[in-house]
Amino acid sequence: MGERPPPDPVDYDLVIIGCGIYGSQVARTYLSIRPGRRVAIFESSKTIGSVWSRERVYEDFWTQVPLSILEFSDHPMQDVPQEDEYYGFFKAKHVTMYLEEYCRNKVFNGQPLDSRILLEAPVQRIYKDGGFWFIKAAKSGLPTLRCPKVPDLPNLSQFQGTIIHHKDFALLETCEILEQPKGIVVIGGAKSAADVVYSRAKAGHRVTWLIRKSASGPAYFISAKGMVGSQNSKATLYTKLTSLFFGSIFAAQMGFNRISRWINTSEIGVAVLRKTWQDFNARALAEADYDRADGKENGFFNLKPDTEFFWQNDSTGIDQRPDFLDLIARDTTVV
Ligand SMILES: Cc1cc2nc3c(=O)[nH]c(=O)nc-3n(C[C@H](O)[C@H](O)[C@H](O)COP(=O)(O)OP(=O)(O)OC[C@H]3O[C@@H](n4cnc5c(N)ncnc54)[C@H](O)[C@@H]3O)c2cc1C
Numbered sequence: 171m172g173e174r175p176p177p178d179p180v181d182y183d184l185v186i187i188g189c190g191i192y193g194s195q196v197a198r199t200y201l202s203i204r205p206g207r208r209v210a211i212f213e214s215s216k217t218i219g220s221v222w223s224r225e226r227v228y229e230d231f232w233t234q235v236p237l238s239i240l241e242f243s244d245h246p247m248q249d250v251p252q253e254d255e256y257y258g259f260f261k262a263k264h265v266t267m268y269l270e271e272y273c274r275n276k277v278f279n280g281q282p283l284d285s286r287i288l289l290e291a292p293v294q295r296i297y298k299d300g301g302f303w304f305i306k307a308a309k310s311g312l313p314t315l316r317c318p319k320v321p322d323l324p325n326l327s328q329f330q331g332t333i334i335h336h337k338d339f340a341l342l343e344t345c346e347i348l349e350q351p352k353g354i355v356v357i358g359g360a361k362s363a364a365d366v367v368y369s370r371a372k373a374g375h376r377v378t379w380l381i382r383k384s385a386s387g388p389a390y391f392i393s394a395k396g397m398v399g400s401q402n403s404k405a406t407l408y409t410k411l412t413s414l415f416f417g418s419i420f421a422a423q424m425g426f427n428r429i430s431r432w433i434n435t436s437e438i439g440v441a442v443l444r445k446t447w448q449d450f451n452a453r454a455l456a457e458a459d460y461d462r463a464d465g466k467e468n469g470f471f472n473l474k475p476d477t478e479f480f481w482q483n484d485s486t487g488i489d490q491r492p493d494f495l496d497l498i499a500r501d502t503t504v505v
Pocket of ligand 1 (some may be wrong): 187188189190191192193203212213214215218219220221222231234235291292293294
């Protein structure tokens with residue numbers, strides 16, 4: 171049974187529960203894309219950071235991962251004094267200071283991130299009603315917040331068509347609405363979007379696939395076929411042999427074994443590593459053939475990954491169907 175919504179909920183676009191490392195990053199990511207949106211972060215404690223918060227950190231609490239790894243990529247950690255560092259590990263209080271400074275310094279729409287944090291506000295109840303979440307914290311004076319279950323888009327109210335979220339697609343796939351010979355726009359560049367694009371293009375719809383340029387771009391689509399005798403491409407990527415070629419900070423420093431150390435640190439090894447991934451990349455691009463003639467007018471080239479496979483930091487997609495890329499090149503407009 172759904173609960174009765176309170177009479178005066180305050181509307182937010184995003185409500186985050188908990189301001190540990192993850193909560194602060196969710197807020198930062200969302201506000202980087204939509205700086206003007208209303209975001210609230212409920213934190214039950216008096217200070218942010220959870221494990222790393224002022225309340226919980228004591229002088230002899232040290233980190234378990236080294237300095238260069240415990241910082242966000244968009245904000246370097248200040249130098250840690252030598253006496254607080256031991257072989258790259260360091261006192262946890264520097265993470266506390268770093269997180270607090272991070273939330274103070276990230277400013278969106280003139281408002282620092284930390285001004286959106288509600289401290290000593292443990293969320294007590296959270297429930298869904300209609301298209302909304304209702305969130306109530308056990309703090310006197312704080313109203314119930316309301317935010318949409320599915321993020322909305324600017325000027326959505328002016329859109330005349332029907333909007334379907336991917337989570338409801340399975341329910342609606344066989345419904346009338348998708349039987350109509352209307353154009354379909356799919357938003358997003360990763361696997362779910364790719365699956366819906368394929369499903370609709372296969373069913374004969376005219377599909378336009380919209381992928382935002384300012385984010386990480388389209389997923390890197392690789393063939394389902396395996397290499398070096400493995401059954402499929404995932405099996406190729408996750409063998410012990412392939413793992414030697416995943417350059418990692420730790421592998422570079424100490425190596426899993428002599429071979430990985432050699433591959434990650436010696437001049438010849440690094441050249442072999444580079445060449446291996448360049449070949450993998452070239453093969454994936456050649457198979458997809460993003461510049462093919464029949465896809466030019468449709469913008470098929472927009473699906474070309476903007477980084478090499480080794481460096482890609484967005485999602486990977488598998489071409490599980492033999493006609494996946496051909497169908498998109500021919501029958502889908504990619505923008
Ligand atoms: C002693 C110790 C040492 C560690 N050392 C390392 C390390 O060196 N390196 C490393 O990477 N990881 C380490 N970890 C793991 C650490 O847990 C994670 O790095 C990190 O803190 C996880 O962040 P998180 O945001 O996912 O969750 P959390 O840090 O757990 O954050 C969750 C937040 O949600 C809040 N919250 C929970 N319920 C509610 C509610 N109902 N309403 C409002 N707020 C709520 C909590 O107060 C908390 O602030 C260590 C953990 C411990 C315990």
